[in-house]
Amino acid sequence: MRRTAASRLASGVLAAAALLGVPEARADDVTARSGKVAARASDVTARSGEVAARAGDAAARGGMAAAHGGDAAAPPERTAPRPELTWDPSWPRFRASEYVAAGLFAATAFATLAIPPVEGRWRGVNGFDGAARDALRIRSDRQREMARDASDLLLTLMTNHLAVDALLVAWWGHGRGGVAWEIAMIDIEALALNAAVNGLVAGLTSRERPYRAACFGPEEEQDRDCRGSKRYRSFFSGHSSTAFTAAGLMCSHHAHLPLYGGGAPDALACAASLGAAAAVATLRVVSDQHFASDALTGAAVGTLTGFGLPWLLHYRGGAPASTSARAPREAAVSITFVPAPLGGYLVGRF
Structure with a gap:
């Protein structure tokens, strides 16, 4: 009986303990599972942090790419602006005395x-002129006439190009009427001086042209080149001197004024004009209109006039307009005091 009661008591205790231990075990299981969930949540959070860090890194790289993209777009902003066509203040403008001189030169040229x-x-031919004529003169009469006409046409184009630079490029293209006027008057003055010098020398020397042997018979039946005083105006070549005067003027203007934007285009205009002038002088020799010494002397006089007169009277001592226009902006430093109620501010531009 006692064993039965004791057994029952032990069984009851064990059953009570079992009943009490089940919830506790379940609670521990739930707690363990919650810990696992929290661990997984922490892992997810850590992974989210890694994703966020990667996203931040990608954003930083995107920012760097954007910065590089901004740097790539920056060069057009840093590109130097097109030089302005301005007359340098250190260059003297066309003076009243030059207007008078240009008029006198033109009147003298017509008077000659x-x-x-x-x-x-002057009928003698030296060895140099004789050898050059034999080597360069075109044998065909028709081809000599074509060469003569080509020299006339090329010279006309060169002198007209001076007007194009002054009127169309400087005045109409750049909108600088004042600069256009200065260029045009310098051109007129130099061309008038060249014409006056050539007319005086050619008229006074009266050198007979190379084709004089073909001028025979009654004058009215001769070729037009044999008629009048033209036959005796061989020295020096007016075509050559005028062409090189025009080339010198063009080079002088383009060297000091960015008519075509400065740089290579203006240098190319100068080189092309010098080449055209040389072609004119050569055509005068091959067409038998002048001796080689006539053309060379004309080239020397024209070069001296075209380069020398603009430099002596206007461009000497002045900086190129393209440089002088940019210098103040590049080196400008200013400090300004701005008053304020309690004092003031210093505002600087560097």
């Missing part, structure tokens, strides 16, 4: 046409 030729004053 009335100088009567002196037949036989």
Whole structure:
């Protein structure tokens, strides 16, 4: 009986303990599972942090790419602006005395046409001119006429190009009427001076042209080149001197004024004009209109006039307009005091 009661008591205790231990075990299981869930949540959070860090890194790289993209787009902003066509203040403008001088030069050039030729004053041919004529003169009469006409046409284009630079490029293209006027007047003055010098020398020397052997018979039946005083105006070549005067003027203007934007285009215009002038001088020799010494002397006089007169009277001592226009902006430093109620501010531009 006692064993039965004791057994029952032990069984009851064990059953009570079992009943009490089940919830506790379940609670521990739930707690363990919650810990696992929290651990997984922490792992997810850590992974989210890694994703966020990667996203931040990608954003930083995108920012760097954007910065590089901004740097790539920056060069057009840093590109130097097109030089302005301005007349340098250190260059003297066309003076009243130059207007008078240009008028006198033009009047003298027209007056020299009335100088009567002196037949036989200069008929001799030196060895250099004779050898050059034999080597360069075109044999065909028709081709010589074509070469002569080509020299006339090329010279006309060169002188007209001066007007194009002044009127169309400087005045209409750049909108600088004042600069256009200065260029045009310098051109007129130099061309008038060249024409006056050439007319005086050619009229007074009365050198007979190379084709004089073909001028025979009654004058009215001769070729037009043999008629009048033209036959005795060989020295020096007016075509050559005028062409090189025009080339010198063009080079002088383009060297100091960015008519075509400065740099290579303006340098190319100068080189092309010098080449055209050389072609004109050569055509005058091959067409038998002048001796080689006539063309060379004309080239020397024209070069001296075209380069020398603009430099001596206007461009000497002045900086190129393209440089002088940019210098103040590049080196400008200013400090300004701005007053305020309690004092003031210093505002600087560097």
